[in-house]
Amino acid sequence: MTKRPRSTGRTTIADVAARAGVSAITVSRALRTPDRVQAATRARVEEAIRELDYLPDAAASTLASRNSNVVGVILPSVTNKVFLGTLRGIYDVAEEGGLQVQISNSRYSQDEEERLLRIFLSQRPAGLIVTGIDQSEATRKLLRSAPCPVVQITETGPDPLDMMVGFDHAAAGALAARHLAEQGYRRIGFLGARQDPRSVRRQSGFRDSLEQLGLFDPARVLFSPDQSSVGLGSRQLLDLLRVDPKADAVLCNNDDLALGALFACQRQGLDVPNRFGICGFNDVEFMAFTSPSLTSVRTPRRQIGIRAMRLIMARIDDPAAVFAPEHLAVELSQRRSTGRDEDATSTPG
Amino acid sequence: MTKRPRSTGRTTIADVAARAGVSAITVSRALRTPDRVQAATRARVEEAIRELDYLPDAAASTLASRNSNVVGVILPSVTNKVFLGTLRGIYDVAEEGGLQVQISNSRYSQDEEERLLRIFLSQRPAGLIVTGIDQSEATRKLLRSAPCPVVQITETGPDPLDMMVGFDHAAAGALAARHLAEQGYRRIGFLGARQDPRSVRRQSGFRDSLEQLGLFDPARVLFSPDQSSVGLGSRQLLDLLRVDPKADAVLCNNDDLALGALFACQRQGLDVPNRFGICGFNDVEFMAFTSPSLTSVRTPRRQIGIRAMRLIMARIDDPAAVFAPEHLAVELSQRRSTGRDEDATSTPG
DNA sequence: ATGAAAGCGCTAACAT
DNA sequence: ATGTTAGCGCTTTCAT
Numbered sequence: 001m002t003k004r005p006r007s008t009g010r011t012t013i014a015d016v017a018a019r020a021g022v023s024a025i026t027v028s029r030a031l032r033t034p035d036r037v038q039a040a041t042r043a044r045v046e047e048a049i050r051e052l053d054y055l056p057d058a059a060a061s062t063l064a065s066r067n068s069n070v071v072g073v074i075l076p077s078v079t080n081k082v083f084l085g086t087l088r089g090i091y092d093v094a095e096e097g098g099l100q101v102q103i104s105n106s107r108y109s110q111d112e113e114e115r116l117l118r119i120f121l122s123q124r125p126a127g128l129i130v131t132g133i134d135q136s137e138a139t140r141k142l143l144r145s146a147p148c149p150v151v152q153i154t155e156t157g158p159d160p161l162d163m164m165v166g167f168d169h170a171a172a173g174a175l176a177a178r179h180l181a182e183q184g185y186r187r188i189g190f191l192g193a194r195q196d197p198r199s200v201r202r203q204s205g206f207r208d209s210l211e212q213l214g215l216f217d218p219a220r221v222l223f224s225p226d227q228s229s230v231g232l233g234s235r236q237l238l239d240l241l242r243v244d245p246k247a248d249a250v251l252c253n254n255d256d257l258a259l260g261a262l263f264a265c266q267r268q269g270l271d272v273p274n275r276f277g278i279c280g281f282n283d284v285e286f287m288a289f290t291s292p293s294l295t296s297v298r299t300p301r302r303q304i305g306i307r308a309m310r311l312i313m314a315r316i317d318d319p320a321a322v323f324a325p326e327h328l329a330v331e332l333s334q335r336r337s338t339g340r341d342e343d344a345t346s347t348p349g
Numbered sequence: 350m351t352k353r354p355r356s357t358g359r360t361t362i363a364d365v366a367a368r369a370g371v372s373a374i375t376v377s378r379a380l381r382t383p384d385r386v387q388a389a390t391r392a393r394v395e396e397a398i399r400e401l402d403y404l405p406d407a408a409a410s411t412l413a414s415r416n417s418n419v420v421g422v423i424l425p426s427v428t429n430k431v432f433l434g435t436l437r438g439i440y441d442v443a444e445e446g447g448l449q450v451q452i453s454n455s456r457y458s459q460d461e462e463e464r465l466l467r468i469f470l471s472q473r474p475a476g477l478i479v480t481g482i483d484q485s486e487a488t489r490k491l492l493r494s495a496p497c498p499v500v501q502i503t504e505t506g507p508d509p510l511d512m513m514v515g516f517d518h519a520a521a522g523a524l525a526a527r528h529l530a531e532q533g534y535r536r537i538g539f540l541g542a543r544q545d546p547r548s549v550r551r552q553s554g555f556r557d558s559l560e561q562l563g564l565f566d567p568a569r570v571l572f573s574p575d576q577s578s579v580g581l582g583s584r585q586l587l588d589l590l591r592v593d594p595k596a597d598a599v600l601c602n603n604d605d606l607a608l609g610a611l612f613a614c615q616r617q618g619l620d621v622p623n624r625f626g627i628c629g630f631n632d633v634e635f636m637a638f639t640s641p642s643l644t645s646v647r648t649p650r651r652q653i654g655i656r657a658m659r660l661i662m663a664r665i666d667d668p669a670a671v672f673a674p675e676h677l678a679v680e681l682s683q684r685r686s687t688g689r690d691e692d693a694t695s696t697p698g
Numbered sequence: 699a700t701g702a703a704a705g706c707g708c709t710a711a712c713a714t
Numbered sequence: 715a716t717g718t719t720a721g722c723g724c725t726t727t728c729a730t
Binding site: 363377405409410 | 710
């Protein structure tokens with residue numbers, strides 16, 4: 001005795017209403033604001049929904065309410081493992097809040113970022129998350145007048161478009177550089193893959209810090225146009241030794257490079273940490289388990305995702321709320337790969 | 350005063366039409382099927398769009414056309430690096446086709462998968478991609494009657510819901526097991542993290558294969574409830590040696606475990622490959638660069654994503670088209686970690 | 699607590 | 715090649 005579907009074949013709120021003996025708007029309310037509908041009415045509506053296997057139409061809802069539940073995220077790369085932790089944070093919080101996440105991929109291009117942003121804006125997003133602080137002027141303008149909360153993530157800086165969660169990449173680079181110097185390394189190199197603005201700022205923190213100590217040599221800074229990988233780290237380590245056979249340590253711009261550097265040292269028979277120190281960046285899980293374990297700069301990737309989504313939800317709840325940029329802390333996970341003497345304690349986890 | 354309708358302030362297609370001196374439908378056509386509009390008219394429309402800074406409303410378009418451009422993807426985990434390659438393939442093709450990708454995360458739960466599917470269906474997706482073949486009956490029913498193309502990925506099997514792209518996990522497990530046996534290993538273990546249906550089938554291929562050779566011992570099969578990680582691989586290797594101190598090789602259910610196992614061997618002073626052989630699964634990039642390099646089963650992760658999206662696009666173009674399940678090939682990347690004598694050639698890549 | 703009417707902004711279907 | 719009409723399915727506004 002089921003009701004005959006309508007022209008599109010889709011069961012609508014009107015079908016449910018008829019079945020439950022109420023009006024359409026009551027069904028709508030039972031779905032969105034259940035406490036404004038009497039329990040008995042609500043029960044009948046819910047039963048009708050189940051019987052008819054009703055699925056709401058998100059497009060109709062968005063159109064009528066001028067509001068979707070989609071949060072758009074623009075990342076420079078979807079392949080990059082670095083963003084995995086942040087994505088996890090984003091998804092975890094999004095689920096709590098009943099929000100849908102849509103990721104897109106700007107491939108490190110400002111023009112592509114603007115194009116993607118326009119696509120997102122056409123969906124009346126509930127919120128937008130963009131990576132970094134280097135948007136084009138057109139993009140900045142669109143974001144400033146976006147009809148939804150906007151968060152810039154990963155990096156903090158001046159002139160926030162709206163909200164901001166990240167850390168200071170130059171300071172993080174400096175932290176690692178100072179650590180290597182303190183451990184007694186004197187000919188310290190820098191390995192980086194395809195540059196993005198964050199890499200550049202990390203390197204400049206590294207440079208400034210070593211310059212102050214009189215230890216900086218630009219010849220020991222290697223950037224590759226290739227994508228980051230373990231293989232690249234191995235190759236770059238050999239390159240570094242070619243440039244400066246006496247190089248005695250390296251800051252790797254991410255952990256894959258550090259792992260590659262470690263393997264290259266093993267193959268070359270270079271003792272890590274005594275002959276050669278290695279420090280990575282991000283502190284992904286494996287760094288604690290290599291042999292020897294690898295020092296790295298721990299970055300709050302998951303926290304960035306969590307905080308960004310929480311800011312969006314807070315702003316949805318209270319559109320007038322103002323939130324200051326959040327500068328998250330970065331610290332060093334000191335391990336054996338930079339501990340020339342005894343030292344080096346760090347709990348795996 | 351008559352009832353004042355809602356004001357949105359949003360620039361609409363009608364505004365553009367007025368500005369360009371045409372009707373709304375002409376603007377719509379200029380946007381979607383430009384070749385059905387005269388060049389001069391089109392030019393005026395485009396100018397009006399620019400002048401007014403018009404952005405289409407995706408919800409209105411979806412509602413009117415009964416069709417979004419969103420492809421929904423349900424993965425068991427968004428954190429798992431294994432899916433990164435597949436995601437890359439999906440995004441690469443989606444961009445070509447002007448489709449938006451929406452990922453969600455079933456956390457290996459069938460109920461959650463069904464819930465997510467309902468959310469996707471409420472968006473009138475252009476296509477759906479689900480992982481594996483172990484959907485609940487309710488989910489299968491929803492997918493069978495979904496008004497869009499559906500692809501099951503990662504694994505092939507009987508009873509496809511619609512289209513299918515993957516490989517045979519049992520055969521892949523068997524391939525690795527035979528390889529280890531052929532290399533002369535005799536007490537071969539298996540390490541796996543939190544089980545999913547694919548892990549189980551890989552293990553059963555491994556088991557069947559070794560049973561035929563009289564080499565299987567269930568005591569050497571270790572599954573952990575924990576998530577896969579390098580640290581887990583290290584711990585499990587030690588566990589295996591505790592269970593069977595004479596164990597001489599291990600098939601790791603993924604490459605992180607294999608890397609962890611390698612580090613544990615290094616720490617234990619076990620010679621790899623002569624005292625102990627290690628084979629991983631997936632063949633991620635770093636496997637070719639460890640020291641010694643690690644043998645692994647190469648799986649076509651990126652291809653799976655590419656083919657899945659291409660199938661969706663092909664079906665959108667021709668809704669009547671029928672596509673048989675695609676069984677992709679899996680092969681062994683043989684490297685030093687399983688080459689007891691000389692042997693072992695494999696070019697890094 | 700519930701309902702009626704009026705759109706939200708766009709496109710399908712049918713004109714011309 | 716372009717326009718007219720009539721919704722798509724829902725939620726807002728205003729009323730009871």
